[in-house]
Amino acid sequence: MKLLEALGLDLRILIAQLINFAILVLVLWKFGYKPILKFLNDRKEKIEKGVEDARRASEKLEEMEQREAELVKAAKKEAAKILEEAKKQGEINRQKTVDKAKEEIGQIINQEKAKMEAEKGETLREIKREVGDLIVSSLEKILGEKMTDKKDEELIKKIVKNLK
């Protein structure tokens, strides 16, 4: 008992200290540790989620890039194919057009030729007739008399034949 007295132990103070400490623990726990630790935990989870999200996003981006590259490659291939085809088609078309044009031109030329031939024949015949008339009238004038039709014609024909 002497020792307790020397140490200054007083039951009332001990009880007061106990209550004081209990309140301290309770308050610090309820209003301090618990919410703060929860906050820290939440933040940790949030950061983990953020990191995970970032990882996923970069993964997705990579995937997208790959897909994009593939797409571009395919598109390029397609375009090359189309271009090739178009070229081929163009060549064919051109050939066709050229052929057609040639054909048409040939036709036109033939037609013109025929026309010219016909015209030439016509002109020649005209000239022949005119020349015949002219010769008849000239001979009439030269001879001064009209020959019989029969003789006349024979003569003219002979002359014209020799003229040719």
Add this chain to the structure above:
Amino acid sequence: MELSVSLAPDILFFIGGFPVTNTFFWSLFISLFLIILILFVRSRLKLIPGGLQNIVELLLEGGYSFVKSIAGTEKKAKRLFPLVFTMFVFILVANLATYIPGQSAVTLHKEEGVVSVFRAVIADYGMVFVMTLITFLITQIVMIAANGPFGYLGKFINFKGPMQFFLGLMDLVGELAKVISLSFRLFGNIFAGEILGAVMLFLAPFFVPLPFMFLGLVTAVVQAFVFAVLTLVFITMASEIPESEVSKSEPV
């Protein structure tokens, strides 16, 4: 100048017959400080910590993971953490508060003589005793909960043989000795530090007390840690059922 050393804290004043000692006064002061501090930190928790929040976060998170590493399971850690961490923080702040300059000069003049208003809380055996008692009682309760009331009694009193009987009695003594060793380790260290500091200050007021003060600073942190960790270890040990009994009840 006189050097007075007393084991017991000095009574400052009475409130309706209740003696308010200087250590009790200061323990209230420290409790209030801790409560205000944590409420302050809590009220302005930011996603990106800075300054004070950093320190509190570091202590809380480090403390929690440490408690978990010793307690073993998350459940145990959650239950033990508030008590153990509060003990640590309270003892630490109480010890460090004695380094606030000028506080020892605040005195109260009474008819019995001059009484200093502040005194290291841990240099009063009362406060240490209360905390030790809490540890002791929780240890016993946990032990009873883990072993059952008869298993608990059987730990200390058994008649399996003379050797086991003797060892059981030894365990009983050891259990009681824990109270003494736990409390007086803390009290003795801090009280001795206080006395040493006072004596050094009395003998040579300048420079000479400095190394002792640094030593006291180390003691303040270490003892707070030791007390909290021992509490943690005692309670954790009490919650574990001895392996010999586990193997008996669950034959593999």
